[in-house]
Amino acid sequence: MSCRPIPTPPDGHELLLGRLSIKRPRGAPAYLVIEGHCPGCGQRHRHGWLPEYGVSKISHRSSHCGDPSSPLNRVGYYIGLDPSLDRQHEIILDRFARQK
Numbered sequence: 001m002s003c004r005p006i007p008t009p010p011d012g013h014e015l016l017l018g019r020l021s022i023k024r025p026r027g028a029p030a031y032l033v034i035e036g037h038c039p040g041c042g043q044r045h046r047h048g049w050l051p052e053y054g055v056s057k058i059s060h061r062s063s064h065c066g067d068p069s070s071p072l073n074r075v076g077y078y079i080g081l082d083p084s085l086d087r088q089h090e091i092i093l094d095r096f097a098r099q100k
Helices: 083-099
Strands: 015-023 031-037 044-048 058-061 077-081
Touching (some): 031 077, 077 083
Antiparallel strands (some): 015 031
């Protein structure tokens, strides 16, 4: 269990907490992805994640909500890695760095 608190986005903005994974498309370089539950539409969304973000950065993104009525389509949301999974995320980041 992590001792890191849940990241706090700027006032009034939603936070999508997600899980990190490595994607390896055939014939293309591997890349990192964060996937999590969207607070706006209730669906799972996926975004790229830069290795330099580590486990504690949050980043603002445009929404991928399929529901046109989701308020997040206008303002987007912040994404960050779920602190309860920090150990797994550190392992994934280390594995990704060794692939380079």
